[in-house]
Amino acid sequence: MGKIKDILSPFTAWGNVVKEPVTIKKPIGREAAPRYRGFHKNDIDTCIGCGTCEVICENEAIDLVPVDGIETKDGDSGLRPMIDYGRCCWCALCVDVCTTGSLTLSNEYTWVSEDPDEFRFIPGVDKKSWDDNEKGWKKPEPNYEFYGKKRVEMPELHAEDRDKSFIEFVTGYSKQQAEEEADRCVECGICTATCPAHMGIPEYIKAIRNDDLEEGLRILYETNPLPEICGRICTHKCEDVCSVGHNGDPISIRWLKRYIADQNPSEKYKEILNAENIENNGKKVAIIGSGPSGLSAAYYLALTGYECTIFEKLPEAGGMMRYGIPEYRLPYDQIDKDINYILSLGVDIKYNVNIGTDITLDKLKKDYDAVFAGTGLHLGRSTRIPGSDHENVYFATDLLREISLGNEIHVSEKIVVIGGGNVAMDITRSLARLQNNKFGKVNVTATSLESEDIMPADREEVVEAREEKAIIDPGWGPTSIEIENGKIKGLHVQKCLSVFDESGRFNPKFDESNTKFFEADMIVESIGQGMDVEYISEEIREQIEFDQRGRIQVNDYFQTGAKWLFIGGDIIQGPDVIHGIANGHKAAIGIDKFINQNG
Amino acid sequence: MNNLFNWEPDRSKYPTVKDNGELDVDLSSHKFTKLWVGPNHPGITGNMAVEITISGDEIVQAKTHVGYLHRGFEKLIERRLFIQGFPTCIRMCVAEPDYNEYILSKSIEDLSGIEIPEMAEWLRTLALEMARLQSLLRTVPGQGGTFSLGLGVQWGMYLRDLISDRFEELTGARIYHMYILPGGVRGLLPDGFKARMEENLKLIDQFVINIKKLMFDNVIFKKRAIGVGVIKKEWVDQFGIVGPNARAVGISRDIRKDYPYLKYQELDFEPPIAKNxxxxxxxxxxxxxxxxxxxxxxQIMAKMPEKGDIKSPTPNVLHWKIAKGETYIRSESSRGEYGMYYVTDGSDKPRRINLRGPSYNHAMSLLEHMLINANISDVHAIMVSLQTCPPEIER
Amino acid sequence: MKDLLERLNTKYNLTDIKYQRDNLVFLTIGKENTIDLVTHLRDYEGFTHFVLLSCVDWIEEGKFQLTYFLNQPERKYDIAIRTMIDRDNAEMVSAHHLWRQITTYQRELREMYGINFPGSPGVDENFILEGWDDIPPMRREFDTKQYSEDTFFPREGRKTHDPASYMKEKLYPTEPTTDKVNKTDE
Known part of the structure; x- marks a missing residue:
């Protein structure tokens, strides 16, 4: 019986003859699933050309190419990915790793062209029919990351522990923390262009990952001889353009730099940096001012064998780094670590020497082969509002300098600071500490013309100042200081509507009906600083070019019209430390060229 | 009648055995013919060739040739970052790419101590079973195909396409899914996935009934399949036979049961076995x-949670380094033990990866052995019944 | 598993014992005792399933590591036996008599690494690489990319740019920078 069944049962398949066929009638044009990995799309306005897609592509199918109309600028390399579909395997790793999220895949999978070169194109630039296709592969969400999106938090002292003293409140990364933070870097190198000193940022971060901090220090010193200082107070423009910051926190580049410098003991610097035997070339350079630009110039000149002498007006070296930045942000011993290393290379420094009075610039010209001046901006600027000539109206820079010199300054119970930059925050936070020590409470208000979103101070400075109980009240323009019986009563302000006009010039507009009064018995002005170049004699001045607004003009190597005189630092660019360092480095190269051509 | 079907070749006259024990196959004697089955032959499973020497229509010597599809994946993965391995390795066996992804990802996780989220474990289990289903939908009727019973193959291929549709919406691709990656998987179930899957499974339920009537209750199939291509029980260890090929001689070995991985411990199943x-x-x-x-x-669709993380955090994939170490990860593919030997040396790339595919033993030493004395018309049937996948031999 | 290793330790000199999992142990043994140990495990300890024979190239040390993977199907555990052999004139005792599939493994290792297994059937026959005339390709010093660049010719016209150096060229060509190459390896 079984045999009969075995013969008959296959014939049941004939039942299918009367069934509807399951074949798809029109297979071409069938839409793929919403998650399908088809041809690439790229939002070229969001894309920054960081090249991470190229790095992760396992088939080397992606090239980064320049595109007409996309400009190379800070934070955007101007390059865009070009895909070679002869190599692409549609794995979409490029999409998943994309730092900005601009790269996606469409769900289009059919495309015919007779020209093989067409299968190599720049998505988003070379228009394709699927560019507006909403469907297709996108990076899965949430909690699907190829690198850490969250910054490793920097350990800090609590506001309560720090607001009475001037000890450093940022404690620095541990080894594990630094390596974890360094791991987040995608090594695109977009930051290098934005850094004024063009530091090898991805390279030194890589050195941290490899736990090769000596190599890290060597990389730092190639472009920056003040890493301890920059590692603490640099304005870190690099972090603003960090590609990882587009979808997450940018890498803590500054803290990582500090980590490298902190971990290398100063007594080993010479050995690590291979600076034990520098040959003297017999040429001499005078450097006026021991701020960042002067020190940087001295360092790179000394490395090349020049005999450098720094003339410093104040009793200690460092310029604004020592006398402008409060100790809680930048401890003096760390300044000394960087400076002492530069001095150890044979750089001579003469303190308490005032150029122009103690020794003239002409004499320097005679005695030295070249002169670099990085004298900075030390003169406070006044608002010139009524009452600003009162004796209890101070300049922030003056107060900060006095604090650093160890002199007692006038501190009263109610203080208003005018200004919204980093210097204003520095003096606000310093005064808060002094008030806390003197009166046991804080009553200091900082007010600026700029509203909160465009305040020039670093964001964390504002946040930390508030943590330390200072009041930050931005968006007000000062009109007058009220004085009664010779004593300051307070500051009148009016609402500032806009700071810049349409063409971007400084031209503030006010709402005169919206006013406010800040009570105070002491007022500090911190609205910018001016340069003091009295020491340059008329004769030399005639050779130097000034622009309409009185600014000194220099060439690419910071050389002035007086060929032997190089000027850099805050006077030319900035004001900040990292520009000073970059200027000094560039000027050192210029001085070397100048002297060699003359000789 | 019985004698006709159980006919055994008379080997008393030839081929003669030489003094050193080797067969004396002299082609110039005109008693033998050399025949190449493949590499371009519709009956061959993939890119391989069997060189057979026949006497009449029985085979006296057989030799498997591979190398038509060598792409050096093991070498290529040695030169790539850990994350770049999974899109490459899937091609080591195209029919079931997910097993490649799984063993590679699991090796990396094992060596760097990463635990994946529970949701990802369920999704991996689902993907692996879907891959097995796809593979079996081709292989089960494919066995009939070797006896010219092509109809079942058409049915199976249609259903396989439907599962490809499900893969497409889950993973973003139909063949090279690239779904399982080190640290987890690349997506949750899309909306309505379970319902659509259930529709497909219902069709497969019907297919299972139809294919039984077409193939297994078919006198021709039975005549050709019963008693042909016999694997002896003692061969299982001698030749390293695994998977269904081993289970068909009554040895119940199944990695999912013996070395439970992913969520198989929570699933209720008993690997089927046969005796002959x-x-x-x-x-x-x-x-x-x-x-x-x-x-x-x-079961998986009923038990898996609705939501959950799909991926654990990993180090930055662009400079992920793994300390020196080695591991072996195995899984039960539809062909049997599918494993990977993974060696790291502390750098950001593996030192060595080695795939252990079942076909490496089945299609080489075992097939060569089984084909001797077989009838020439059974070559494909025997080969397909071992479910060989040549890419995993040469990688 | 532990007591098995204790038993083995009395007979063999085992080093570098590492438990990768509870049921997977890696160990190293001298070249001359390897096949002896493999045979012992097969015949007396029930390691009847031969999983894999593989080779790892430690080019820096001038050694090949051969790994014999054995599985005990009853107790469900694995032993991976490592043995180090010299890279120059690499040679190992054949184990083809123990399991049939080892012949294939040894053919592959002969072809891909240049390790000889005297006496193994067909060990010198081409396995995968017909007409190969270069060094055994799985050796670390064989550079696949270099080989493909020398052998094949890419389609003309591809050129890529490194973002950092391109930005330098565009924005600050003359300024001092760190002279390290921006990209990491490859």
Whole structure:
């Protein structure tokens, strides 16, 4: 019986003859699933050309190419990915790793062209029919990351522990923390262009990952001889353009730099940096001012064998780094670590020497082969509002300098600071500490013309100042200081509507009906600083070019019209430390060229 | 009649055996013919060739040739970052790419101590069972195909396409899914996935009934499959036979049961076994497995959570380094033990990866052995019944 | 598993014992005792399933590591036996008599690494690489990319740019920078 069944049962398949066929009638044009990995799309306005897609592509199918109309600028390399579909395997790793999220895949999978070169194109630039296709592969969400999106938090002292003293409140990364933070870097190198000193940022971060901090220090010193200082107070423009910051926190580049410098003991610097035997070339350079630009110039000149002498007006070296930045942000011993290393290379420094009075610039010209001046901006600027000539109206820079010199300054119970930059925050936070020590409470208000979103101070400075109980009240323009019986009563302000006009010039507009009064018995002005170049004699001045607004003009190597005189630092660019360092480095190269051509 | 079907070749006259024990196959004697089956032959599973020497229509010598599809993936992965391995490795066996992804990802996780989220474990289990289902939908009727029973193959291919649709919406691709990656998987179930899957499974339920009538209750199939291509029980260890080929001789070995991985411990199943070790037994085991896989997919879909993380944090994939170490990860593919030997040396790339594919033993030493004395018309049937996948031999 | 290793330790000199999992142990043994140990495990300890024979190239040390993977199907555990052999004139005792599939493994290792297994059937026959005339390709010093660049010719016209150096060229060509190459390896 079984045999009969075995013969008959296959014939049941004939039942299918009367069934509807399951074949798809029109297979071409069938839409793929919403998650399908088809041809690439790229939002070229969001894309920054960081090249991470190229790095992760396992088939080397992606090239980064320049595109007409996309400009190379800070934070955007101007390059865009070009895909070679002869190599692409549609794995979409490029999409998943994309730092900005601009790269996606469409769900289009059919495309015919007779020209093989067409299968190599720049998505988003070379228009394709699927560019507006909403469907297709996108990076899965949430909690699907190829690198850490969250910054490793920097350990800090609590506001309560720090607001009475001037000890450093940022404690620095541990080894594990630094390596974890360094791991987040995608090594695109977009930051290098934005850094004024063009530091090898991805390279030194890589050195941290490899736990090769000596190599890290060597990389730092190639472009920056003040890493301890920059590692603490640099304005870190690099972090603003960090590609990882587009979808997450940018890498803590500054803290990582500090980590490298902190971990290398100063007594080993010479050995690590291979600076034990520098040959003297017999040429001499005078450097006026021991701020960042002067020190940087001295360092790179000394490395090349020049005999450098720094003339410093104040009793200690460092310029604004020592006398402008409060100790809680930048401890003096760390300044000394960087400076002492530069001095150890044979750089001579003469303190308490005032150029122009103690020794003239002409004499320097005679005695030295070249002169670099990085004298900075030390003169406070006044608002010139009524009452600003009162004796209890101070300049922030003056107060900060006095604090650093160890002199007692006038501190009263109610203080208003005018200004919204980093210097204003520095003096606000310093005064808060002094008030806390003197009166046991804080009553200091900082007010600026700029509203909160465009305040020039670093964001964390504002946040930390508030943590330390200072009041930050931005968006007000000062009109007058009220004085009664010779004593300051307070500051009148009016609402500032806009700071810049349409063409971007400084031209503030006010709402005169919206006013406010800040009570105070002491007022500090911190609205910018001016340069003091009295020491340059008329004769030399005639050779130097000034622009309409009185600014000194220099060439690419910071050389002035007086060929032997190089000027850099805050006077030319900035004001900040990292520009000073970059200027000094560039000027050192210029001085070397100048002297060699003359000789 | 019986004598006709159980005819054994008379080997008393030739080929003669030489003094050193080797067969004396002299082609110039005109008693033998050398024949190449493949590499371009519709009956060959993939890119390989069997060089057979026949006497009349029986085979006296057989030799498997591979190398038509060598792409050096193991070498290529040695030169790539850890994250770049999974899109490459899937090509080591195209029919079931997910197993490649799984063993590679699991090796990396094992060596760097990463635990994946529970949701990802369920999704991986689902993807692996779907891959098994796809593979069996081709292999089970494919055995009939070797006896010119092409109709079942058409049915299976249609259903396989439907599962490809499901893969497409889950993973973003139909063949090279690239779904399982080190640290987890690349997506949750899309909306309505389970309902659509269930529709497909219902069709497969019907297919299972139809294919039984077409193939297993078919006198021709039975005549050709029963007693042909017998694997003896003692060969299992001698030749390293695994998976359904081993289960068809009554040895119940299944990695999912013996070395539970992913979520198999939470699933209710018993690997089917058969006794006779012939083509029919292997086909039956695979047929039972097909039914079981459908059931497993239903179980998985019922038990898996609705939501959850799909990926654990990993180090930055662009400079992920793994300390020196080595591991072996195995999984039960539809062909049997599918494993990977993974060696790291502290750098950001693996030192060595080595795939252990079942076909490496089945299609080489075992097939060469089984084909001797077989009839020339059974070559494909025997080969397909071992479910060989040449890419995993040469990688 | 532990007591098995204790038993083995009395007979063999085992080093570098590492438990990768509870049921997977890696160990190293001298070249001359390897096949002896493999045979012992097969015949007396029930390691009847031969999983894999593989080779790892430690080019820096001038050694090949051969790994014999054995599985005990009853107790469900694995032993991976490592043995180090010299890279120059690499040669190992054949184990083809123990399991049939080892012949294939040894053919592959002969072809891909240049390790000889005297006496193994067909060990010198081409396995995968017909007409190969270069060094055994799985050796670390064989550079696949270099080989493909020398052998094949890419389609003309591809050129890529490194973002950092391109930005330098565009924005600050003359300024001092760190002279390290921006990209990491490859």
């Amino acid at each position: 070790g012939d083509i029919f037994a292997r086909s039956t085991v695979r047929y039972q497995e097909l039914i079981q896989t459908v059931d497993l997919i239903r």
